[in-house]
Amino acid sequence: MLFLIIKRILLGLITLFIVSLITFVGTEILPGDACTTYLERQAFGEQLEACYRRLGLNVPAYERYVSWAANAIQGDFGYSLSGEMPIKEVLGPRIKNSLVLASAAIFIGIPIALILGIVTALWRDKLPDVAISTVTIFAMTIPEFISATLLILIIAIWLEWLPGIVIVPTDVSFLELLPNIILPVIAIAMIMTAHMARMVRSSVIQVMASEYVQMAILKGVPYWKMVFKHVLPNALLPAINVVALTIAWLLGGVVVTEVVFNYPGLGRLVIESISNRDLPTVQALAIILASIYVSINLLADLMTLMLNPRLKTLQIRK
């Protein structure tokens, strides 16, 4: 068991190492470096040399990689090009804002997804299932920017219930932020809930068809007791991985929603830093988002292992 956990952690670290290599090499081989994009037309002679020296670009690439990676492990990502600010300070409030958005969406989304998934599974192919499944397909497939735009058009412009876009400074207190994030949270929670509800549905249906549930029915176990005691604990286990993937997606992938609502989170920083050709920030973002993805997946794997005794013995036998 311990061996398995250590192996998993090591694999995650190797993945992160490769990610750091990819981002470093990727930003390196693409045409134009930080200095030529920063200085634009003045990128020649004395000025270019000075810029290279200032950013330490005059040493060989592998030396720069080593020093960059060594600093990044300690949380120091250097300076952003456009703002001349330490990237650490740029990232801090953004991560906080993204966390607020993500946790609100998770808080609303997971219970609704569970209820919807279980209801659609238990009333499979009946009216509630058909109705809810149709809605979830729509919520899942329609691009985020379309559902977000429609939300703004209907709720903010036609009904005038809520502010349409977030107009707050990056470092605002939580209570001031709250009324502003309702629409973005709805937009994100909709997609997330739809994905998870479908996952829960198929997982519950699979367990309902299994032999031990059939046996319980034959034995005359009351329906709801069977659902809560035998079906749900087994059906919700595989859902952990989907929840993990969704959380990882929430923290890094809601670029479009954040842009539509003008929300100052990590996603909008991705767009801003790329538009400004701020390569040090892009590198930092790539490595941070990848670490979030890897560690959340790792957590989910470990949780599934802990909660499922069968899987534990199976893995060890292998």
Add this chain to the structure above:
Amino acid sequence: MKLDNIYQEEKKSNFAKVSEIIITMASRPSGFIGLSILIFHVILAFISPYIAPYDFKAINPTLMLQAPSAEYWFGTDDLGRDVFTRTILGGRTALTITFFGSLIALLWGGLLGIFCGLVGGKTDDIVMRIVDAFLSIPWILAMLLIVSLLGTSTEVLIPALGFFYGKGIVRVARAATHDVIAKDFIVSARARGHSNFSIIWFEIIPNVRDAILVEGAMRWSWMLLGFSSLSFLGFGVSPPTPDWGLMISNARGLMSFAYWSVIAPIVGLSSLIIGINLTADAFAKALGIDRSTKAPV
């Protein structure tokens, strides 16, 4: 003569198989709706240049933000361009780019996955670690970086999209290959001394083809979503080209008083994505592949 007959019979049965699959797909209501929407959009993409009533890039300041009328069915946008014309032309670029992108994704993802599944060992370990690493970088960050540095021409977009949507197919193809590889006919092919290439071509591909095709169909709808998000963010096709994502992002600022110019492209894009999705779903069910337990990656 006899051999020729056998050959023809096989051809026929292949055609029969395909039409049978399509009939099975259309026999479910969701599959029928999906197929009809998809066919409608494909036909529209072919004929729209000939039926478009106006020039899609004709700017007319006197016609700015006209409400829908008999003359301009969906109204006009902020530059006085006909929204109906731009809407029916808007799917062409997206459909073409994502279709060829999906083909590339299918090819490299499928072949690499099969190869890794068959070879196993060190090569497999190394390739899968690299694929994992690429999977953990948000695709949109990588896409935006490539597009912002190399430009938004079709020659950049198609391979870039094909690459980033193919890495998920590697995993699916590899898993499907693992299911096949332990079977007796692979073992006997090995015992007959067949090369890896011949095993892949004659034994594995016919058996994993369905799973990979279904995954590719699903990726097509995701890629369309991703591509239109790129155009929406201003990193997709460049402005005069009519494109739904671009139209929505342009019209969004004015939608408080000119909602028509944003509704038309929204209906176009949503219906196409839903159409492809339902078709891919029906395709999976017709081939007997259950995708419902898979997580969206």
